[in-house]
Amino acid sequence: MKHSRQKRLQTVGLVTGALAAVWCLWYFLYTRFGIELLHCPVHSLTGLYCPGCGTMRAIVALLQLQPHQAIRYNVLTTLTLPFLALYLALHILSYIRRGHGLAPGRFDKWIAIGYIVLAVAFGIMRNLPWFAFLAPTGIL
Numbered sequence: 277m278k279h280s281r282q283k284r285l286q287t288v289g290l291v292t293g294a295l296a297a298v299w300c301l302w303y304f305l306y307t308r309f310g311i312e313l314l315h316c317p318v319h320s321l322t323g324l325y326c327p328g329c330g331t332m333r334a335i336v337a338l339l340q341l342q343p344h345q346a347i348r349y350n351v352l353t354t355l356t357l358p359f360l361a362l363y364l365a366l367h368i369l370s371y372i373r374r375g376h377g378l379a380p381g382r383f384d385k386w387i388a389i390g391y392i393v394l395a396v397a398f399g400i401m402r403n404l405p406w407f408a409f410l411a412p413t414g415i416l
């Protein structure tokens with residue numbers, strides 16, 4: 277059974293509100309008490325930085341209007357986050373309007389493959405001494 281537009285809008289609002297509440301709780305614990313709820317298992321086990329290391333700190337830095345700090349934590353996340361947010365927003369709008377996300381485009385597969393290749397290359401490079409500046413660090 278297909279839901280009405282009103283029902284889909286309520287669903288999106290409910291999910292968005294729940295995610296925002298969890299995010300606010302995490303943000304409060306992190307910024308107020310320095311509690312990190314998510315530790316990278318790759319870094320914890322190996323000491324190496326994965327492509328996602330520094331992502332949460334980068335997002336917090338962006339929310340605090342410190343883009344230069346966000347880039348130092350994770351340049352890949354910082355530069356691709358706006359495109360990811362736009363892509364997600366377009367899917368959500370399509371879901372609200374038509375009851376399903378955007379149909380896969382002609383280049384979606386290649387964009388996904390390209391992003392994965394970029395992420396893997398970034399993950400390798402940030403652990404090499406020549407590209408140490410890609411490792412997540414604080415500059416403030």
Ligand SMILES: [Zn+2]
Pocket residue numbers: 316317318319325326327328329330
């Ligand atoms: Zn990591």
